[in-house]
Amino acid sequence: MISVDNVSKFYGNVEAVRGISFDVEEGEIVGFLGPNGAGKSTTMKILTGYMPASSGSAYIAGYDVSQDPLNVQKNLGYLPENNPLYPEMTVKEYLDFSASIKGLSNNEKSKSIGSVIEKCGLGNVQSRVIGHLSKGYRQRVGLAQALVNDPPVMLLDEPTSGLDPAQIVEIRNLIKELKGNRTIVLSTHILPEVNMVCDRVVIIHQGKLAAEGELDALADSMNEKNRTLLSVVGDKDIYSDVLKNIEGVETVRLRGVKNGEIHYEVDSVKDLRALLASSIYEKSGKLIEIKKESITLEEIFVKIVSGEINNTEESVDE
Amino acid sequence: MNSVLVVCKRELSSFFFSPIAYVILGVWSLFMGGFFSSAFMQYGMISMQLSRNPQLAAQYNITPTSWILSQQVFASVSVTLLFIIPLLTMKLFSEEKKQGTMEMLLTYPIKDIQILLGKFLSVVSVYILMLLILLVYPILLSTFVRVEWSVIATSFLGIFLMGSSFLAVGLLASSWTSNQIIAAMSAFMILLLSFIVEFLAASAPAIVSAVLRQMSIGLHFKSFVSGIIDTRDVIFFLSLIFICLFLSLRSLESHRWRG
Numbered sequence: 001m002i003s004v005d006n007v008s009k010f011y012g013n014v015e016a017v018r019g020i021s022f023d024v025e026e027g028e029i030v031g032f033l034g035p036n037g038a039g040k041s042t043t044m045k046i047l048t049g050y051m052p053a054s055s056g057s058a059y060i061a062g063y064d065v066s067q068d069p070l071n072v073q074k075n076l077g078y079l080p081e082n083n084p085l086y087p088e089m090t091v092k093e094y095l096d097f098s099a100s101i102k103g104l105s106n107n108e109k110s111k112s113i114g115s116v117i118e119k120c121g122l123g124n125v126q127s128r129v130i131g132h133l134s135k136g137y138r139q140r141v142g143l144a145q146a147l148v149n150d151p152p153v154m155l156l157d158e159p160t161s162g163l164d165p166a167q168i169v170e171i172r173n174l175i176k177e178l179k180g181n182r183t184i185v186l187s188t189h190i191l192p193e194v195n196m197v198c199d200r201v202v203i204i205h206q207g208k209l210a211a212e213g214e215l216d217a218l219a220d221s222m223n224e225k226n227r228t229l230l231s232v233v234g235d236k237d238i239y240s241d242v243l244k245n246i247e248g249v250e251t252v253r254l255r256g257v258k259n260g261e262i263h264y265e266v267d268s269v270k271d272l273r274a275l276l277a278s279s280i281y282e283k284s285g286k287l288i289e290i291k292k293e294s295i296t297l298e299e300i301f302v303k304i305v306s307g308e309i310n311n312t313e314e315s316v317d318e
Numbered sequence: 319m320n321s322v323l324v325v326c327k328r329e330l331s332s333f334f335f336s337p338i339a340y341v342i343l344g345v346w347s348l349f350m351g352g353f354f355s356s357a358f359m360q361y362g363m364i365s366m367q368l369s370r371n372p373q374l375a376a377q378y379n380i381t382p383t384s385w386i387l388s389q390q391v392f393a394s395v396s397v398t399l400l401f402i403i404p405l406l407t408m409k410l411f412s413e414e415k416k417q418g419t420m421e422m423l424l425t426y427p428i429k430d431i432q433i434l435l436g437k438f439l440s441v442v443s444v445y446i447l448m449l450l451i452l453l454v455y456p457i458l459l460s461t462f463v464r465v466e467w468s469v470i471a472t473s474f475l476g477i478f479l480m481g482s483s484f485l486a487v488g489l490l491a492s493s494w495t496s497n498q499i500i501a502a503m504s505a506f507m508i509l510l511l512s513f514i515v516e517f518l519a520a521s522a523p524a525i526v527s528a529v530l531r532q533m534s535i536g537l538h539f540k541s542f543v544s545g546i547i548d549t550r551d552v553i554f555f556l557s558l559i560f561i562c563l564f565l566s567l568r569s570l571e572s573h574r575w576r577g
Binding site for chain 1: 320321324325327328331332335336417418419420421422424425426427428429574575576
């Protein structure tokens with residue numbers, strides 16, 4: 001549905017985007033991540049046909065973004081980063097304006113405006129002036145205008161930035177509801193959000209593609225070792241020896257003792273959870289918790305940004 | 319075409335939402351009314367003096383249309399527009415750039431030229447409203463005396479063309495910057511310059527003078543007011559409009575490149 005092929009963008013001499021390529025399948029929600037200034041917004045702007053790429057090409061719904069921007073834009077709902085709106089218009093006037101400009105006929109217009117007002121929960125404020133609305137409502141208006149032509153592709157640039165926690169949850173749920181068969185690219189800084197909403201992530205850093213793939217696959221690929229966390233009760237000297245002597249265990253680290261519980265971190269070549277548990281029971285140890293530590297999106301992100309992983313080739317490339 | 323009207327409609331509704339619309343229309347009515355009433359009273363005194371001196375009257379051949387409307391009211395239109403038009407056009411692109419709605423607008427399925435024409439059409443509509451206000455004075459005058467409607471018609475054509483070219487200049491200036499004050503000032507400076515060239519022409523060498531005279535808005539406007547439609551003047555204003563719209567389109571394009 002979305003295909004980005006070796007796109008670069010220069011602002012004067014500064015290369016903001018350097019040869020990014022990725023694809024998004026129909027019906028997918030993809031998290032588009034990267035630190036500030038990584039080129040996320042620039043990439044989005046290129047995809048909307050707002051800004052021409054310096055080189056490379058991009059396709060949305062089969063249309064070339066630079067050659068056929070009108071057809072791209074007809075299939076697109078876009079929520080820009082700062083959600084710019086006309087403060088002097090009422091919610092309904094604004095939606096009417098965006099529906100008309102997106103080429104909806106009068107019949108379609110009243111129907112779709114009604115439905116997006118309902119979907120985005122704007123019923124109470126539909127005749128109020130946008131300038132007087134709270135940020136949460138404005139964000140919904142931004143989403144509503146993006147949705148008004150029922151586009152198959154949506155690009156949302158930081159839709160939850162600057163909102164309070166309750167509003168973030170509302171907007172996030174709204175985005176989940178939009179999912180259906182729509183293709184959505186969502187750029188954000190809030191990583192738990194990605195875990196909750198997205199099927200896949202594309203991470204860019206310094207204008208380059210840093211990693212791409214499904215969250216689990218990405219996490220697995222970055223786990224160099226299998227790390228198991230386990231908590232036991234009893235004498236810690238015994239446990240250390242037991243754990244160290246299990247075949248396959250590389251290192252055992254004592255993480256700490258708290259409320260009589262001893263926490264260990266065990267690194268091994270492969271997943272040894274079953275063996276660890278049975279070994280502890282054999283020595284009549286008291287195992288109270290065992291779990292595989294999986295790398296979080298935060299850690300992936302920080303690793304990429306801090307430069308621990310800098311060649312794309314080594315990360316998953318699907 | 320439909321998209322042009324959508325953009326135009328939005329511009330108009332936002333224009334009449336802001337107080338500047340009423341300030342502009344108020345100032346326009348006040349100035350034109352002032353010029354008309356003072357010219358009307360002066361004409362009363364002049365015609366009284368002339369009626370005592372038939373020889374002088376024959377020499378000057380002053381009619382209510384030529385004196386009140388052409389020489390006083392219509393002649394002051396250009397200076398008044400010089401101040402008003404930049405205020406009317408300054409927000410067209412500047413405000414959208416500042417608000418960031420420009421980005422939104424440029425990602426809608428609409429061509430740049432449609433945005434441009436929609437915005438131009440919106441200020442032209444406001445300007446037509448201003449001309450309707452101006453039309454009140456010839457009508458008022460015609461209730462007292464016989465007026466020459468043909469001269470009034472050519473004058474209005476001239477005023478319309480001149481004002482539209484001012485609007486195009488203002489639109490261009492607005493496309494350059496996100497600051498409304500700077501947009502208004504640049505439009506004002508360009509328009510002022512196009513009046514000043516007339517005076518510069520007087521003291522310049524012959525060839526330069528001829529070129530400068532051709533660039534003067536005031537000189538191209540003059541024949542309309544005396545009841546003449548000179549195609550050179552019509553072409554001058556139309557090409558000024560065309561050039562400004564074309565440059566605005568280029569300016570929009572460069573806005574896309576720079577982001």
